[in-house]
Amino acid sequence: MTKPAHTMPPPDAAERRRAPPVLTYSVEQLPLFNAAFYNGARAELSKVAELTVPPRDARAFEVPAGHFFRIVSVEGPQVGDLNLWNAHDLTERFYSGKTRALHATHLSTGGRLWSTFPRLRPMATITHDTLDWYGWDEDGAGVHDIIGTRCDPYTNLLLKGTEYHHCCHSNLTRALVTARDLPLEEAEVHVHDVMNVFMCTGYTRDTHQYFMKASPVRPGDFIEFFAEIDLLVALSACPGGDCGASHSDDAAKCYPLNVEVHRPLERVLIGWQSPPPNRYSRSHGTG
Numbered sequence: 001m002t003k004p005a006h007t008m009p010p011p012d013a014a015e016r017r018r019a020p021p022v023l024t025y026s027v028e029q030l031p032l033f034n035a036a037f038y039n040g041a042r043a044e045l046s047k048v049a050e051l052t053v054p055p056r057d058a059r060a061f062e063v064p065a066g067h068f069f070r071i072v073s074v075e076g077p078q079v080g081d082l083n084l085w086n087a088h089d090l091t092e093r094f095y096s097g098k099t100r101a102l103h104a105t106h107l108s109t110g111g112r113l114w115s116t117f118p119r120l121r122p123m124a125t126i127t128h129d130t131l132d133w134y135g136w137d138e139d140g141a142g143v144h145d146i147i148g149t150r151c152d153p154y155t156n157l158l159l160k161g162t163e164y165h166h167c168c169h170s171n172l173t174r175a176l177v178t179a180r181d182l183p184l185e186e187a188e189v190h191v192h193d194v195m196n197v198f199m200c201t202g203y204t205r206d207t208h209q210y211f212m213k214a215s216p217v218r219p220g221d222f223i224e225f226f227a228e229i230d231l232l233v234a235l236s237a238c239p240g241g242d243c244g245a246s247h248s249d250d251a252a253k254c255y256p257l258n259v260e261v262h263r264p265l266e267r268v269l270i271g272w273q274s275p276p277p278n279r280y281s282r283s284h285g286t287g
């Protein structure tokens, strides 16, 4: 969609457009990614749990603070839709919009996944990414986006007029129902915009529309996260498969995703603390 222009540009249009871009947030004020700490912690790991997310379905699992989890590509290229919650309070969940504003449209090693207000703190830190070589391609696309939402049956019905029940939104909802024994309607409202793990996306240069292309992920690739707080995690193996053609239907070839949870040595966590909730007073100008 091009933006229609019905208004004549003002005489100083060129000058107005020349205003220099300024990064919206002074991100140098954020806590630094302490590579030495995370690399030290991940140097010796014991695997404490492993599970498989079947294609076109989702699974939920817990990751205690101070543990790592990996999402591993197996069998074939497959995109995963990731949700994170505070394991003790589902109202604190991954905030993709603020994370995008603080970091970028796509995440890799060193990126943090921030939580919703009022806590706004890092829930997880990305500590390894075997797709970090991809960078930005000639279409302006990158891997692991936080600009998409999650494929869902509502948009699908709007666009195609049919019901499809294995969209990531529904898969994540069912996984949360099972994990927390919640009624379906109650679980659904906790499902939120995802991190699109392994997905390759961007905005078209001419019309700035969201596009996807076949993921470069191959079996053996993985992305690794450090849980900064106790996490409940849900991962859907998207019905789009590698998202090179379609989603929200049974057309794409889909593969499972593996999840591993790893514990570091106790001594490497000495001195490390879970990030506290944001300290804003929450008075909002009332007192």
Ligand SMILES: [Zn+2]
Pocket (backbone or CB within 6 Å): 081, 150, 151, 167, 168, 169, 238, 239, 240, 247
């Ligand atoms: Zn999906």
